[in-house]
Amino acid sequence: MTVQYSSSSTPNSINTDTLATSFATSYTGVVAFMTVVAEGSFSKAGDRLGIGRSAVSRGVQKLESQLGARLLSRTTRSLALTREGEIFHARCQPGVAHISQAIEDLRDLRDGPPRGSLRISASVGFGRKVLAPLLRGFQARYPDIELDVLLSDARADFISDGIDISFRNGRMLDSQVVARQIVPMQMLLCASPDYAKSRGMPQSLDDLAQHDCINFRLACGRLYEWEFKVQGELRKMAPASRITFNDAELVLQAVLRGQGIAQMAGYQVCGPLREGRLVYCMPQYAPDDRGHFICYVGRPHLQSRIRVFVEYMTTAIRALEIQCAVEVFNAGP
Numbered sequence: 297m298t299v300q301y302s303s304s305s306t307p308n309s310i311n312t313d314t315l316a317t318s319f320a321t322s323y324t325g326v327v328a329f330m331t332v333v334a335e336g337s338f339s340k341a342g343d344r345l346g347i348g349r350s351a352v353s354r355g356v357q358k359l360e361s362q363l364g365a366r367l368l369s370r371t372t373r374s375l376a377l378t379r380e381g382e383i384f385h386a387r388c389q390p391g392v393a394h395i396s397q398a399i400e401d402l403r404d405l406r407d408g409p410p411r412g413s414l415r416i417s418a419s420v421g422f423g424r425k426v427l428a429p430l431l432r433g434f435q436a437r438y439p440d441i442e443l444d445v446l447l448s449d450a451r452a453d454f455i456s457d458g459i460d461i462s463f464r465n466g467r468m469l470d471s472q473v474v475a476r477q478i479v480p481m482q483m484l485l486c487a488s489p490d491y492a493k494s495r496g497m498p499q500s501l502d503d504l505a506q507h508d509c510i511n512f513r514l515a516c517g518r519l520y521e522w523e524f525k526v527q528g529e530l531r532k533m534a535p536a537s538r539i540t541f542n543d544a545e546l547v548l549q550a551v552l553r554g555q556g557i558a559q560m561a562g563y564q565v566c567g568p569l570r571e572g573r574l575v576y577c578m579p580q581y582a583p584d585d586r587g588h589f590i591c592y593v594g595r596p597h598l599q600s601r602i603r604v605f606v607e608y609m610t611t612a613i614r615a616l617e618i619q620c621a622v623e624v625f626n627a628g629p
Contacts, residue, residue: 325359328352329367330392333385334458337375344458389455410601411440417452418445418463421544422588426563427463430612434605441601449542450515454593460602462591465561474594476606478613480585482562482620483523486574490554497577498557501526504535508556511537512547522559523583530583563588563618576620588613 331341332352342349360367367381377385418427423445431443446452452459454473462473465481487497491508498504501524511534512520519540521532538556541547544564551558552573568574590606592598 322359322362325355325362326388326392328355329359329381330385330388332356332368332375333377333381334456393455409440410438410599410604412599412601413442413444414460414601414605415444415446415458416461416463416605417457417459418447419449419465419544420447421449421561421564422463422465423447424545426588426613426616426618427609430609433612434608437608438601438604441605448515449544460592461605464589464591466586473591475589475591476610477587477589478610479588479619480562481588482585483559483583484562484565484569484620485522485557485559485577485581486551486565486569487557487577488552488554488573489575491551491557492575492577494554497575499578501531501533501578501581504533504557509535509537510547510550510556510558511535511540512544512558513540513542515542520559524578524581525583526581562620566618566620569620 328341328345328351331344332338335341335344338352338356339349342352345352356368363380363384365380365384366378367384369376369378369381416427424447427445431445435441435443446457446459451464452462454460454462464475485498487495495507498507514520519534521534524531524533539550541550544560547558548560548564548568550556551560552568557577565574565576569576590609592602592606
């Protein structure tokens with residue numbers, strides 16, 4: 297097939313210039329749009345990209361103009377994806393992620409010692425008690441790595457929340473991430489010595505109905521279900537309680553004050569158990585250990601800053617005494 301052009305045009309330069317301009321505008325707009333969605337606002341997107349809020353807004357507006365579609369619904373108080381925006385975001389996400397990864401991989405290989413930023417998520421209790429005290433030592437060893445730590449009992453999403461590394465507790469069912477178990481996660485039923493002396497300690501699951509149980513409400517709104525192993529089978533229950541908290545540390549403090557009994561993670565209670573400020577009960581129904589995991593998205597070339605953080609934290613956390621030798625504790629006075 298023969299393609300003919302009029303003599304008054306220079307098709308190669310026009311087509312090339314148009315393509316280059318279109319690509320540059322589109323890519324800038326896509327990056328701005330994806331960052332706005334990830335950060336939840338234009339100003340935060342500007343901070344993340346190192347440009348002004350107005351530049352981000354112009355990039356998104358040019359992209360919308362090119363596409364002939366509104367991608368974001370904006371008001372003075374809220375920001376939401378339109379239906380077209382949802383579709384476009386879903387289609388762009390893999391491509392932008394691959395481009396960003398390719399750039400980061402090459403920079404990582406070129407720049408030598410680990411550097412750059414890491415966004416890390418963890419549950420509030422684990423983050424405060426275990427993770428935070430270890431960060432100073434990590435940064436002393438790797439001063440060129442900046443850390444952005446997000447503590448929330450809601451499970452963070454690696455893509456939409458821009459998470460590099462996540463500490464997760466429990467049982468891992470997410471096959472989309474690499475999950476390395478750091479240490480087992482024990483769940484122990486405990487009370488204060490004063491409570492045990494005045495009320496006695498339960499000897500069976502049925503006895504729990506006669507006690508002041510303290511519950512923990514998960515970020516999703518559900519009550520955490522206590523776990524027990526009965527005749528080799530896992531049994532879960534959310535006992536009736538006089539008080540419920542959505543903060544694991546407040547549950548622990550209430551138990552220490554003698555307000556009731558609760559099932560809590562080993563990293564919370566091992567210290568108070570060793571010190572005699574808590575007692576442990578119903579060891580015969582102790583559930584199988586779960587796990588504390590350090591998680592990240594699998595990729596062919598793991599960035600050195602992620603690799604050194606994972607290795608440092610795995611070693612440091614395993615060196616902590618957050619596992620209880622529960623057989624040495626009395627099951628009540």
